[in-house]
Amino acid sequence: MSETDDRRVKVLVAEDNGLSGELLQAVLETKGIESELAFDGREAVSKFQASEPDTYDAILMDVEMPLMDGYEAARTIRASKHVQSGSIPIIAMTANDGIEDIQAARANGMDGHIAKPIDVDRLAKLLTRGLENETK
Amino acid sequence: MTIKQCYDKMGADYKGICERFGGEMLVVKFATRFPEDTTYDRLCKAVDEADWRMAFRLVHTLKGVAANLSLTHLTQAASVMTDDLRDGGALTNEAIWESVQTCYEEALSCIREYIEMENIHAKDNSDSGRYRPE
Numbered sequence: 001m002s003e004t005d006d007r008r009v010k011v012l013v014a015e016d017n018g019l020s021g022e023l024l025q026a027v028l029e030t031k032g033i034e035s036e037l038a039f040d041g042r043e044a045v046s047k048f049q050a051s052e053p054d055t056y057d058a059i060l061m062d063v064e065m066p067l068m069d070g071y072e073a074a075r076t077i078r079a080s081k082h083v084q085s086g087s088i089p090i091i092a093m094t095a096n097d098g099i100e101d102i103q104a105a106r107a108n109g110m111d112g113h114i115a116k117p118i119d120v121d122r123l124a125k126l127l128t129r130g131l132e133n134e135t136k
Numbered sequence: 137m138t139i140k141q142c143y144d145k146m147g148a149d150y151k152g153i154c155e156r157f158g159g160e161m162l163v164v165k166f167a168t169r170f171p172e173d174t175t176y177d178r179l180c181k182a183v184d185e186a187d188w189r190m191a192f193r194l195v196h197t198l199k200g201v202a203a204n205l206s207l208t209h210l211t212q213a214a215s216v217m218t219d220d221l222r223d224g225g226a227l228t229n230e231a232i233w234e235s236v237q238t239c240y241e242e243a244l245s246c247i248r249e250y251i252e253m254e255n256i257h258a259k260d261n262s263d264s265g266r267y268r269p270e
Contacts, residue, residue, distance in 0.1 A: 030158050116199075118156070
């Protein structure tokens with residue numbers, strides 16, 4: 001996610017609710033962030049694993065999803081053979097913002113946590129300025 | 137009726153959502169699609185069938201949808217029910233579910249009234265093909 005990169009930041013959004021997913025895409029678009037939706041953890045893993053390197057700059061992962069929840073999806077991505085498996089930032093999105101949610105996200109290989117309703121400005125900062133200093 | 141009046145009527149956070157969405161346009165676009173969302177109907181079915189694990193997942197989703205749309209009362213009611221079902225057990229108090237029902241119906245009624253008064257058609261307000269009803 002270099003600031004000198006000419007292309008737009010692109011994120012993979014894993015969100016099982018269609019309305020919430022599209023809403024998030026629309027507000028990301030207002031910040032110039034491109035996104036692609038996956039409707040459950042399994043689809044998110046599939047899309048990531050099938051992607052060319054650097055297709056996605058980050059993954060926004062809902063936690064409560066059918067078929068495969070966000071935690072399992074994050075662990076699966078981290079264990080995959082994709083060239084970005086260890087480096088792609090994964091941000092958990094939950095309806096809660098308790099310390100246990102933040103700890104659970106980290107314990108499952110995620111880099112950050114953001115609570116719903118999503119603060120788009122904060123999220124945009126996370127995505128465009130790098131996760132390292134913003135989420136720790 | 138304006139979307140602000142609609143939000144005021146249902147006790148929702150108009151100022152907050154406009155700040156998050158960067159204006160009113162997206163508020164209108166997505167609030168008017170709230171009636172399309174099937175999460176509540178599926179939650180009713182799960183509660184009827186005492187499928188508490190499914191009910192937990194669905195009320196958690198409903199809480200997220202409501203929070204994203206700044207539907208304050210529904211967010212709070214769904215949050216209480218989510219916490220009550222979190223441990224996997226049955227609902228401990230029927231009043232918790234009744235509160236979710238009341239808040240949902242209140243929000244739905246206000247938004248439908250706004251849609252009718254403004255003569256908004258869902259098909260005019262969605263990106264065709266991208267929305268996948270659950």
